[in-house]
Amino acid sequence: MMQPAFQLQGMNASQPKRIMWLLNHTTLRKSEIPQLVKLGITEIFTPKNFPCDESNLSADVSWELDKTLSIPAHELDILNQQNWYDSPSLESWTIANKYFSFVIIGFFPLQITAASKYFQGAVILRAFGLGKGFTYTDILYSTVGVSGVERLKRMGKRFWFAAAYPHLKNIEGDFLKERECYLPLGMHIKRDVSQPWTGDDPRIFFVCPRIKTSPYYERVYNKFRKDFSGFPHVVGGAQPLPVTDPNVLGFVSREAHDNNMRRLRLMFYHSTEPNHIHYHPFEAIQAGMPLLFMAGGMLDLLGGKNLPGRCRSIHEARKKARLILKGNKRFTEAVRNSQTRLLGSVREENLGHFWEVGMQKIADRLKPQARPHLTAVLKRPRIAVLLPVEYRGGTLRAAKLVAEALHVGSRQSSEDADIVFAHLDNPKLYNDKDFEDLPQDIQQRSFNWRVYDTAMAKRTLRYARHTWTPVEDTSYYVPDDGIKQFYDCDLWVVISDRLSIPLLPLRPYMAVIYDYLQRYENFLPPGNDQPYINAAHAAQRVLVTTKFTQQDAIQYAGLSLDKVKLVPMLAPKFQNTALKPSGAPSPAYFLWTTNASVHKNHFNAALALDEYYKRLNGQLQCYVTGVDTHGLLQLGTSHLQPMAQLVDSNPSLKKQIHWLGDLPDQNYQTILQNAAFLWHPARIDNGTFSVIEAARMGVPSVSSDYPAMREIDTNFGLNLCWANFDDPKDMARQLKWMEENLLEARKNLPSAQAWETTSMERQAQTYWKAVRECL
């Protein structure tokens, strides 16, 4: 065995040299594993699961190499259980990082993403060439996105574009060119001399798989049929869907395939692709079958320019095919004897030198450089929590909680991150007091949205060293903080999906989506929420706080399950809260928290109040608070008018309801603390913090019965009193019940210990883990 000239990073010569070859292509494995073995790599892991899709038609599983591995059996089992083409578990990546310094992967976007995120050694991406007009660079941008490419770039010398042909890099973007490492594609060719080619079946062998499932191959097949109409032929290659052509063989056994190779008169290879070549022409040459191929393709580059089997036109191909089919031995032998030179350039024994040079290049670059320590306080990951619209109330509070959870969670995980909280630059809406409760370490910034046209968007990405092409005539949002437009932040966490145009993909972003109200309430014109849905799709990840919204995100918005992450709902700390003593005097009112939104169910609430006071002789007054509630009856919007009319026409009802408006936190808490209970009569949303806050103060709540509130009730153990939001009489009954059973309701509120388990500090790490995966 050849002694390896290169030295794997972090290992001395006496240590085992291991590599993960995360592919399942059968013929490729036969060719590449021996190359690795020749380099002295003694332990090789190969995947035991692969997706049964069209990209793996030529794949299988080999357990043989497991014998070479000296890693503990239980850890090997874990590795073997993974689907390395999708999202292997973090545990498996930990094992991979423990034992392996290199992984070789294929051009599978999920595999690329996972390896670039979790593997700490060198990631070697195999590239075997694409069709004309396609580049790996463009496909990477369209699959893993700008942020995925950025992650690959950030890997620096740990990422390698291992091209199978040296010219592949020429059409690629700079970042792939810079990371190119030539590892040629070889063929494991063994000529079976005992069964030589006979050619006694006078038909053309044409290989064309996936005719009914790939538009490309369908075109190739149709062209072949047209070009060679009247010629006897068979079409090989696996067909996932049957083709109604008796000449199409579909999947055949190895024996049948070998038999075809031995008996069919000639093979025609159509491809003029300059960057990609199939395996079967080499297989034909190896079998001794004459190969006719079109000029201009990869075979020219591999030394086929002067071969008699080369055809410059279909006319020439037909002419040559006719000669061979008619049994012209002289020409047939000329083709057969000359074509073997093509095998030389792919024969694995001729390529060892290139593999050694290529792997050496990688190993050399992995050696540590004498780099000075450039200190800077700004090196920690920085995450911007962006409030994209002028939210106040619950959403503002929720956004601040997310920022705080990330701040706390990163510290709990010993991965201190700088959190930036950003809101729209509107001094009339936001003032310093709104952010007083944010921890001091969380930096606060204001910003304005800038709209970039296509040309500006393209220029931006080009300056950021990306060759991403924006969608024609599309405008993009850029959050402008007057500093660096948040480019200094590694990740943007957008609170909600309310982005009417796409966010310029300069940085990866996550969306925290609280609800899909528009699915249940008719307040958006048809199609108006499509940009929001698109925004969620463009996000790296979507965080939701209820299972209900999670289902909406999947069922309504169509997000993939692995994109949507359920995180616990965070409850504010509620400063200055003190439990109401059980013997406190009976309060004279209850509190209705609402705002002007459609889903707040105002009319039914008003009907319920009417019922409560008129029929049920309700004794408690109703205090209404929340954004815009001061003038709720005067707002005049269509969904508020029925309530306004009812209240205005009913003086006794009017007397019982007190419209307090949006109160400062301290005032609100005083009012809440002195209330009998809190009433939440809304129809549907992501639930409300107000019932949690009330419970923290010893105030029970009557709530509408809908999924998000049920989840809150379960998570926080609130023992809410439920009312049917569609039935004003039931709502009134529940109000009356609560009025009469106040003490019992108070007893059912959670204990101080129970609150501990649901505190933000307990949930913070879950948030941090969800976010750090996108870094």
Added chain:
Amino acid sequence: MPVTRYGIFVAFFPKVDLQTEGLGRHLGAFLKSAGTRKDVEFIIACPSWTKKSIMALCESEGINPNHFEIITPSSVSPILLGLYEAYRASQQYGRAFLRRLLDSSRKAKPRANRIRRHIAWLEKHLTGTRNPIVFLLLAAYALPLCILALPFIILAVGIKAAWSLRRILASSHPLNLYVRIRNRLSRSRYLAFTRRIIGPVLHNTSFNPKAFMAHLFNSMEEQEIQRLVKKINTKTNIQAWYTPAAFWPQFNDISAPGLMCVPDIVMTEFPTAFAQKGSEGLLHNFMATEKAIRGSKHIVTYSETTKWEALVDQYSINPDIIHVIHHAPHNLSSPLSTSNAVSANTSTDHSNILLKTALRKSTNPLHLINYANSNLRFIFYASQIRPSKNILTLLRAYEYLLRKRYVGHKLILTGDPDRTPEVESFIHSNNLHNDVLCLHGLTTPELAACYRLAELAVNPTLSEGGFPFTFSEALSVGTPVVMSRIPVTEETITEPQLQGMMLFNPYDWKNVAQKIEWALQNREALLQKQMPLYKKLKERTWDDVVSEHIHILERISTPERAQTPDTSETILLERRRAV
């Protein structure tokens, strides 16, 4: 003593005034020091149009032009450039003519008004009179007036018609011949080449003459540089070449060893801001810079940060070919010295005079007309206004200090806010135009005076290629400094205590404000702490900088091992040979 010859390559765009460019001043300092060396001789290679600017730079910097040779592709500039200069001159002349015309028309306006009023009077009486004698008299008076006015009326109608025709031609009217030709060209399958060349001009409905001129100039520049490189490659007695900027990828075509200076690649750090402000031309320059860097064989830069974080990490340049040569400090005390300024007081008086002249350059001159306070207290930031300079953060911090902390100092900036709408907008919307003074186009003595009289110099920059000159410029005239905590500052300010005193987080305006307030309150303590470092830095001079460059040029000009080009063809050939 044997003399070694080295070349300096510059290929600035026509009309660039090297005296006002940072790179020009850097080149000046380099040449000044190089001129004192007996063992080396420098040859400057530049386009024909740059020679005049270099000579002017020599004159202003006191450099003896006989110490070096200048080579250009030709002694004559391209005809296009001559035509352009003539056009610009005619434009200037035209503007002057127009100005005169407008002046005269302004003078003529009262006269014209009198005539108009007279015509109105005539019209009113002619149409309203019922007296036949009065009518006849008025008509007899009006007729010759009409005859006299006729040529002017015809001229006016003619001008109007020509104007309308121009608009029709410029529109996409279907009868428009130009549009028909354009449409025909766009449909033709056989005129692809013509379309490619003419198309962008014809199809661009908002055809931009400036962009077209820039395109022509780029082409002219390209050819001039190619000729220059060709000429350089005939000069075999020049050991190695140096270029002070990474703007010119053609530098890599020089056959002798080359050392390219890459000061920074700031656009990669501020992509959104540069994309907003800049144009396709700026992007073209950026891409040329990238090409130059990627093709370079030896690079020199001003800081380890630029070396590692920009060149190695972002562009995968081999660190072994990147050399770091730090700046020498700028000393601004000499521009303030006068022949009789022997005492500190006299120097202060001199500075005050210079400050007054500087204040006249304010973008808000009205405020300063009657400003009689001779003891202006101010914070000073000398910088152009660019995205990386972080002016808005400084303004936010200043506004907070002024309005919430009642720090009464003014803030003096040296950039032109008119070129940065958001800065101008912030100053305007926060009513800061009387407190934030922007003094644009200061001379070096005026700059020195501002530094000297400032209570504190501040630099909130987010990115620099090297250690900011603010530190040495301020301390050379006895003013303390607070600066951004960014890698290039931490490269030089290494002592933790000093870092804590003078560095702030440039992304956090509150932190900037806190540091400024603290520094104003503890000015002397900060100064005492900073002076020893300044004295240490001062030991390094521009002679050292030049010597280090020469040392690298010496090293790279030793014969290098011939390298086989790593092209795909060679590899395939090798692969086939291996068969």
